Amino acid sequence: MKLPIIKFVPGRGLVIADLYNHVVKDTSVFEEVSGIHTIKLSDGNARNLLITGDTQINIEVNPDGEEYQHFLLLLTQDSVGNHIVTLNAPIQWLQEIPNINTDPDAESILAFFTLDKGASFLTTYVEVANE
Secondary structure, eight states: OOOOEEEEETTTEEEEEOTTOOEEEEOOSOEEEEEEEEEEGGGOSEEEEEEEEEEEEEEEOOTTSOSOEEEEEEEEEOSSOOOOEEEESOEEESSSOOOOOOSTTOEEEEEEEESSTTSSEEEEEEEEOOO
16 A cells, blocks of 8 residues: 655645555535534545634444545634634544634644544644734
8 A cells, every 4th residue: 555645735735645645535625614514435535624613523434434534624714713623533543632623723633543444533733823
């Protein structure tokens, strides 16, 4: 299995390329979300979410997928910010549990990995520095 190259391009989002740098997934299209939002891994493994209100994110694994599944989530607060994001999934954080940045236009990246078809997720968080 060849691992993809994942790039974060400010203002564009996550770009996933193969080893030859051919773009295989460009998440430059933001989904505007607030309230309850469900991410289905059967629809792909990278999402750009523009947070426009307090949001609860549910994760639905691909039941036909492998034991190991992963996905990346780019969260961008809208220009107002201060929107709380909660994750409704069995998560084990690989570092201290983060407070997702709620500053206006703040960007955060979450990486999720499951080795048991979604019974639990190992998750890590990166806050993107805005220049």
